[in-house]
Amino acid sequence: xxxxxxxxxxxxxxxxxxxxxxxxxxxxxxxxxxxxxxxxxxxxxxxxxxxxxxxxxxxxxxxxxxxxxxxxxxxxxxxxxxxxxxxxxxxxxxxxxxxxxxxxxxxxxxxxxxxxxxxxxxxxxxxxxxxxxxxxxxxxxxxxxxxxxxxxxxxxxxxxxxxxxxxxxxxxxxxxxxxxxxxxxxxxxxxxxxxxxxxxxxxxxxxxxxxxxxxxxxxxxxxxxxxxxxxxxxxxxxxxxxxxxxxxxxxxxxxxxxxxxxxxxxxxxxxxxxxxxxxxxxxxxxxxxxxxxxxxxxxxxxxxxxxxxxxxxxxxxxxxxxxxxxxxxxxxxxxxxxxxxxxxxxxxxxxx
Amino acid sequence: xxxxxxxxxxxxxxxxxxxxxxxxxxxxxxxxxxxxxxxxxxxxxxxxxxxxxxxxxxxxxxxxxxxxxxxxxxxxxxxxxxxxxxxxxxxxxxxxxxxxxxxxxxxxxxxxxxxxxxxxxxxxxxxxxxxxxxxxxxxxxxxxxxxxxxxxxxxxxxxxxxxxxxxxxxxxxxxxxxxxxxxxxxxxxxxxxxxxxxxxxxxxxxxxxxxxxxxxxxxxxxxxxxxxxxxxxxxxxxxxxxxxxxxxxxxxxxxxxxxxxxxxxxxxxxxxxxxxxxxxxxxxxxxxxxxxxxxxxxxxxxxxxxxxxxxxxxxxxxxxxxxxxxxxxxxxxxxxxxxxxxxxxxxxxxxx
DNA sequence: TGTTAGCACTCATCAAGTTGGAGTGCTAAT
DNA sequence: ATTAGCACTCCAACTTGATGAGTGCTAACA
Numbered sequence: 001x002x003x004x005x006x007x008x009x010x011x012x013x014x015x016x017x018x019x020x021x022x023x024x025x026x027x028x029x030x031x032x033x034x035x036x037x038x039x040x041x042x043x044x045x046x047x048x049x050x051x052x053x054x055x056x057x058x059x060x061x062x063x064x065x066x067x068x069x070x071x072x073x074x075x076x077x078x079x080x081x082x083x084x085x086x087x088x089x090x091x092x093x094x095x096x097x098x099x100x101x102x103x104x105x106x107x108x109x110x111x112x113x114x115x116x117x118x119x120x121x122x123x124x125x126x127x128x129x130x131x132x133x134x135x136x137x138x139x140x141x142x143x144x145x146x147x148x149x150x151x152x153x154x155x156x157x158x159x160x161x162x163x164x165x166x167x168x169x170x171x172x173x174x175x176x177x178x179x180x181x182x183x184x185x186x187x188x189x190x191x192x193x194x195x196x197x198x199x200x201x202x203x204x205x206x207x208x209x210x211x212x213x214x215x216x217x218x219x220x221x222x223x224x225x226x227x228x229x230x231x232x233x234x235x236x237x238x239x240x241x242x243x244x245x246x247x248x249x250x251x252x253x254x255x256x257x258x259x260x261x262x263x264x265x266x267x268x269x270x271x272x273x274x275x276x277x278x279x280x281x282x283x284x285x286x287x288x289x290x291x292x293x294x295x296x297x298x299x300x301x302x303x304x305x306x307x308x309x310x311x312x313x314x315x316x317x318x319x320x321x322x323x324x325x326x327x328x329x330x331x332x333x334x335x336x337x338x339x340x341x342x343x344x345x346x347x348x349x350x351x352x
Numbered sequence: 353x354x355x356x357x358x359x360x361x362x363x364x365x366x367x368x369x370x371x372x373x374x375x376x377x378x379x380x381x382x383x384x385x386x387x388x389x390x391x392x393x394x395x396x397x398x399x400x401x402x403x404x405x406x407x408x409x410x411x412x413x414x415x416x417x418x419x420x421x422x423x424x425x426x427x428x429x430x431x432x433x434x435x436x437x438x439x440x441x442x443x444x445x446x447x448x449x450x451x452x453x454x455x456x457x458x459x460x461x462x463x464x465x466x467x468x469x470x471x472x473x474x475x476x477x478x479x480x481x482x483x484x485x486x487x488x489x490x491x492x493x494x495x496x497x498x499x500x501x502x503x504x505x506x507x508x509x510x511x512x513x514x515x516x517x518x519x520x521x522x523x524x525x526x527x528x529x530x531x532x533x534x535x536x537x538x539x540x541x542x543x544x545x546x547x548x549x550x551x552x553x554x555x556x557x558x559x560x561x562x563x564x565x566x567x568x569x570x571x572x573x574x575x576x577x578x579x580x581x582x583x584x585x586x587x588x589x590x591x592x593x594x595x596x597x598x599x600x601x602x603x604x605x606x607x608x609x610x611x612x613x614x615x616x617x618x619x620x621x622x623x624x625x626x627x628x629x630x631x632x633x634x635x636x637x638x639x640x641x642x643x644x645x646x647x648x649x650x651x652x653x654x655x656x657x658x659x660x661x662x663x664x665x666x667x668x669x670x671x672x673x674x675x676x677x678x679x680x681x682x683x684x685x686x687x688x689x690x691x692x693x694x695x696x697x698x699x700x701x702x703x704x
Numbered sequence: 705t706g707t708t709a710g711c712a713c714t715c716a717t718c719a720a721g722t723t724g725g726a727g728t729g730c731t732a733a734t
Numbered sequence: 735a736t737t738a739g740c741a742c743t744c745c746a747a748c749t750t751g752a753t754g755a756g757t758g759c760t761a762a763c764a
Contacts, residue, residue: 030755032755032757033756033757034755034756044707044708046708046756047707047708047709048707050757051706051758053757054757054758064756064757066714066715066716067714067715067756068713068714068715068755068757068758069715069716069756070755138498139495139497139503141493141505143493145491145507151491151507153503153505153515155517161503161517163513165507237614239610240607240611240614243606243607243610255592258591258592262590382727384726384727384728385727386727397737397738398727399729399739400735400737402728402729403729403736405728406728416727418743419727419728419744420727420728420729420742420743420744420745421726421728421745422726422727
């Protein structure tokens, strides 16, 4: 991929670029030729380094914030680093799993916990979406609450449960309720929410006869369950971590970032983008600077991972931080998390 | 209440104090004698004002940030303002109600919407807690999902619905399930979650015989429903508004405030405090500076209102902003909201 | 030919001065 | 009791100069 560009970098240039980026990741300060001259093992004087750096700058891997400051990596530089230079750390496998499980039961809470833990571990802002299910209806139950109200419970195949209280004008006896229950279950069982179309509904109503009103209320409930899921099931944590990085916290960009986090709508669009992009074998995507789909995040890097529960059901985890984020650590975290989430959520569901 | 102090303020001093505070609320800048001399209708020279201001300062109503800056209100000054000076605005009754209702169905979403709207209306940070119900059990239903799983649905008297999937080892036939349903409903119906004590549980288990395990699972579910309610049912919005006020956004206090908002735990303690304090006839409390129960908010003012649904079920709305917040507007908003929330939520519940 | 040392230059940052305006306190005059 | 006037204080904004880090270039070197 894009080998042409990198062909131009001889080994020494690569080493220097690597050194520059690593150093900048640590300090956040522009790094000068002198520093590199000592930092690396290849014994070169600062002057030589300067020449090389001039080349690297011309090639677009690094930039000068102002004349006679040190160099900092450009987006292209980061990209090169991520694609080629970064070591695959395989550290101690984090034991997030146990910790999360022990404290939580409901899926929603697992997700919150995960976001929180990840934020605490990385010191960046994090987000996580609930798995967006190709939800199939597993079980429907109507029951009386009182004279005028019926409780409709819908269980999805992933044990997500939705319930709605339906107000009815006609009062139904238990027998018709039972009949309706059977009707609904036989008709809808195993169907995904997308598959329940007007045809199905019409047929159902017909079969329900005079109680078609109830059927259509149940449908509304289903529709809502769907939309709600697609809507705002997105949890964030550690947004304030953003303020820890001077390059972000300055200016109004910080405010915008934080509100994006609060509002969550922009994040949603990010998630969608991510799900479309998906191509890397690892399931981890890195967006650097302008590469991110969201305007307000153009000074950040965003690392996302999609996780998958069993049957094609996907969710997204994201980490938003400064461009000089600790990519290795972040990817490491995401990788372990990604592989563990399946287990966590399945356990959680069984218990929710 | 504390009439002694205010006795000392002649009418002119009051007028001046009022002018100072109003001016400061607008500008956020220390206000000087010259400004007041023009701002007010009482025609006095700046020199006279200065004398009066010196008095006011000695009495503790205003302070100087540094020598020869203007004066700003002290906490005591704000307090006086809130207690005596503030006009009761009765503006156009805000039509929040309709707007919220139309867009939302579930109680949770109503609350989120309310927080959001309030934040947008006031430009401060807002929070709202779900009404903490003296929840009575209204209806319990166990149903099969599949071989190994049972769905337990619990409906509370306010139509809050909780559900839990219970994994069982023994497989129960429909008949026993029906029996258990009847058993649970007769035993628990009408009881508040606090009233279900060990005695009730023991009795239940005894009656359930070999299925006591299921009973205790249901109890766990109930307990969790309870704790979850008491736990984190608190919605915030507009946290980033805090950054709009320079006196807050500077320094680390902003960061702390924001994290307090993210974590929500501190907010919870605030809510508890508020529910205890409750004394004012209007149900609205104002905490100025150090008066607030939470340390990190000592540079803010917090205005809270408790709302009440029918039978002693209470929730809290809070607004957090700078000390120089627009108390009139805020109180106005809270007041209308408070009276409307009852209606909103009852409607919402019926639909959730 | 690649590497290095040296030098002039640029720019950010900091401390120390400088100024101007806003505001006060006090006193004397009204 | 009120006001005008004056000396004083302090902040904020600006200038200034020194410092240091860093660069680019050139000429010398191996």
